[in-house]
Amino acid sequence: MKPARKQRLILIGLMVLGASLATAFALKSFNDNLMYFFPPTDVVEGKAPKDALFRLGGMVIKGSVERPDKGMMVRFKLTDFNKEVTVEYTGILPDLFREGQGIVAHGRLNAQGVFIAEEVLAKHDENYMPPEIKATLKNPANPPAGQAQ
């Protein structure tokens, strides 16, 4: 390789490296702000903001969804398999909202430690499968056939 080309190659390498380092440091210092939601553990341990709106993400515990006054208000528990937080929401839930599903709620904690949500979004997981396969997955005696390797 000719010296001039080698020099340009090194310069470009250094430029990309420099840009990556600068970005890495910037992202590291903004790490908390880049988190879209807080897990229930942070909320229980008091790391989530008090008296301010924030997002809470977790899985809806099976059997925890109830409508206490038979109205629009829904109460359910969210978990990250460590701690759990009770959420109350009044409004229309997204299609994918169901027990055992991940969701992200936007709202604030009240004095009793209950999360009052103003907005509930469903978080889709990365699994795609036909309904029949889902049925066989529920029954461990029949291992799913034809799963991609």
Next chain:
Amino acid sequence: MFLVPDLVVRFFHRMASPPHFYAFSERLMPWLVVIFMLLAVTGLYGGLYLAPPDYQQGDSYRIIYIHVPSAWMSLFIYVVMAIAGAIGLIWRIKLAEIVMISSASVGASFTFIALVTGSLWGKPMWGTWWVWDARLTSELILLFLYLGIIGLYGAIDDKRTASKAVAILALVGVVNIPIIHYSVEWWNTLHQGPTVAKMDKPSIHVSMLTPLLLMALAFKVYYAIALILQARVELLQRERNSQWVKTKAVEEGGL
């Protein structure tokens, strides 16, 4: 350069010559179109008709056959563009500069498609058109990078100078590519994690995965077609004063 077989090196040297690229791409084009049509038709038929509905999303998940290949292409094209830009900067190869700038509009289109289809899917599934989570925001920045590259290239009259400026912008923007890819793993996001590109087996049933991969291939070939068409125009414009273009114009009776 040292480990590449001689034949490959010679192929690239010949391709870097504008008249040779122009003639070669003309012969290649019909093949690419046929391959694209075959892949796209089988991919769409498999994805929209043969593949079963999803256990949770029903038929809505079928947007995956446009959204995911577009998103993959938006990253892939950016990497191609940056590599072509680096080659153009280091070896001053005119054709590399042309590949770089011709990729930008194709990449911008795929990024736009990925954002729009994702938004259309997000409304019924998540319950919102848009959220400022790390994945969506970084993909939006990618669109702005593409648009910035197109704008910068257009703003500088001397196209060789413009190519150098654009190449530097493209190379700096490369840091965004791993951020987009790993955003769903590094941070909590509303966007789901990777389905296909992960270490263990993909979390998608094979009957749904096959059309997805076919569509991804179809989009790759489409990129080649769009890139070549655009590169040929760009090449003629830049080389309009050279002898081979003049000869070609006389041969084809354009003048």
